[in-house]
Amino acid sequence: MSNVSYLTEAGLKKLKEELHQLETVERPSISAQIAEARDKGDLSENAEYDAAKEAQGLLEMKISKLKNILANSRIIDESKIDTSRVQLLNKVRIRNLKNNAEMTYTLVPESEANLKEGKLSISTPIAKGLLGKEVGDQAEIQVPSGLMTFEIVEISI
Structure with missing residues (x-):
């Protein structure tokens, strides 16, 4: 069960903008980095690929956390x-x-x-x-x- 987050209108708008930035700018950028690293050959010893995959995991975790906060938020009147x-x-x-x-x-x-x-x-x-x-x-x-x-x-x- 998730905790309810209380937000102001401004706070909600800020979180939505951050989520939009992560999904539309950061996510495609990391996907491009992964594709570029994959094109360089052997993935077993490719540090760039490992770093890009780790960054992708952290980004997805952050996106998931933001979506959870937004889903469980209440606007304060x-x-x-x-x-x-x-x-x-x-x-x-x-x-x-x-x-x-x-x-x-x-x-x-x-x-x-x-x-x-x-x-x-x-x-x-x-x-x-x-x-x-x-x-x-x-x-x-x-x-x-x-x-x-x-x-x-x-x-x-």
Whole structure:
């Protein structure tokens, strides 16, 4: 049984474009590499052929994974997002109580995470620790560097 993936419209479009790229550009390119390597003769000692076949296997695995994600994805209706508690697609401003540093993150599905853009994957320890909290709540979160305590300052869309 596969896990359900929650995506935004933009995230779904991005995954579909990536799948299209892999199927229409990458797959024919690897097939051409295999054909070219096969034309060079003895396959038992042909490193180019082995490398192309391995690349093909990895590509097919990636295509299969993307198709699985798309088949089991659900679009999140952004108009129905609640801001009373931290949840997926909320923008959350938090304060580190140890050093008073404030950070703002948008909690997104794993496939849309991009820390440079402030998009934090819902599967990270910090995001998991913030889920369900309200403004003013404190969250003690175990991260690789130790226990951190954050205060929820603001929740928005």
